[in-house]
Amino acid sequence: MxxxxxxxxxxxxxxxxxxxxxxxxxxxxxxxxxxxxxxxxxxxxxxxxxxxxxxxxxxxxxxxxxxxxxxxxxxxxxxxxxxxxxxxxxxxxxxxxxxxxxxxxxxxxxxxxxxxxxxxxxxxxxxxxxxxxxxxxxxxxxxxxxKDGWAALEPGLAATWTATRRAMRAARAEPGVEAIHDWRKRVKDHWYQARLLMPIWPEMMKPHVAAADALGEWLGEANDLAVLTERLGQTDLAPDLVEEAGQRAEERRREILATAFPLGRRLFAADPDHLLARWRVWWKLREA
Structure with missing residues (x-):
């Protein structure tokens, strides 16, 4: 199922x-x-x-x-x-x-x-x-x-949404490895939770889920590139090759973040109350 x-x-x-x-x-x-x-x-x-x-x-x-x-x-x-x-x-x-x-x-x-x-x-x-x-x-x-019904879901949804917005602000202020990694984890949490609620209105939920998925993938690749840069320095590769590969990884990471931050600002623009109000109504309409 x-x-x-x-x-x-x-x-x-x-x-x-x-x-x-x-x-x-x-x-x-x-x-x-x-x-x-x-x-x-x-x-x-x-x-x-x-x-x-x-x-x-x-x-x-x-x-x-x-x-x-x-x-x-x-x-x-x-x-x-x-x-x-x-x-x-x-x-x-x-x-x-x-x-x-x-x-x-x-x-x-x-x-x-x-x-x-x-x-x-x-x-x-x-x-x-x-x-x-x-x-x-x-x-x-x-x-x-x-609890059951919407009362069992709303507190967790609100907590994850709030944590994701907080992590996004921290990453925008200082886009280091740990901050981007933390933001990605919270985005992924929200993505999974939105998928769980997809049936409340699939036509409206699919674009939201797709945007969260794309953002999580962008941030995941940015995180992998940051880790790769660290791993390059732990190899026995020639210094000039390490430098070239590191520059390529950093250029790609900057490109990814230039796409991820605008997407994140749009996706998580609203306060949790606005999102939950809509989803709460959709849940109740589905039950009706």
Whole structure:
């Protein structure tokens, strides 16, 4: 079923448990499946992020949300090494486009070797990841939301929207690595929560969700490029090659932020009360 709170769900509480169960089952199946590692790791990480977005949505009305989110965060960390090596390779491949073939091959070589080495550790990481998620599913069986309907959703939506606007202001004031990373995390939280509410009015929600998705992707690439710049200095590459690659990464990062900041200002222009007033009416109309 879709990652969304559906009209067929008997309650928000039932929707919460259905979505949590479905995402855990998908992640465990990917962990214990076969085939190419990279898409499986991507599927597992995506499922964990969806669950954490769901957990943050209901956090104000679920006493166990903080501990549940901590368990999910720890499960996700088990995959971080597998993910990071693949992402760094993809980032260096993007900035190497158009370079002299020999210099490009030399630049990419240490990142390719790093990704290959981490792929070999998957056999030890994935079983523990699957077991951790299954324990979360077992523990979540007794969780119950303290409120239902829109009252269960509005506090979490408001908290995330406010946190996202605050992080955006901090990033605009000082667009350093940590500030952009924090803003991206909050944008992603809102994106997942908006996806959960897509059925309240799909035609109106789709553009909003698409804008949040695009912003999160821009900020994600900017963050990857910043991390790549740090990693370049940790390699044995020739200094001139490190300098060229670093300049390319920084130029691309500036281009991305020049697009991301205007999009963010438009998307998160309103106070939370304005957004919630609309979505509250759409929720009630759907129920009617």
């Amino acid at each position: 879709p990652y969304a709170i559906l009209s067929s769900d008997a309650s928000v509480n039932d929707a919460f448990h259905r979505i949590l169960r479905e995402q855990i089952e998908e992640a465990v199946a990917a962990a214990r499946g076969e085939g190419e590692l990279a898409p499986r790791v991507h599927a597992m990480r995506k499922a964990v992020k969806k669950m954490r977005g769901l957990m943050r949505l209901v956090r104000p009305v679920l006493p166990e949300a903080a501990s549940g989110n901590a368990l999910l965060r720890e499960a996700g960390r088990r995959l971080s090494e597998l993910r990071d090596s693949a992402v760094m390779l993809a980032a260096v491949e993007r900035i190497a486009e158009g370079m002299d073939p020999a210099r490009r091959a030399a630049l990419e070589a240490p990142f390719r070797a790093h990704a290959a080495n981490h792929a070999e550790s998957a056999a030890a990481i994935l079983p523990a990841f699957a077991e951790a998620l299954e324990s979360i599913l077992h523990e979540a069986g007794g969780w119950r939301l303290r």
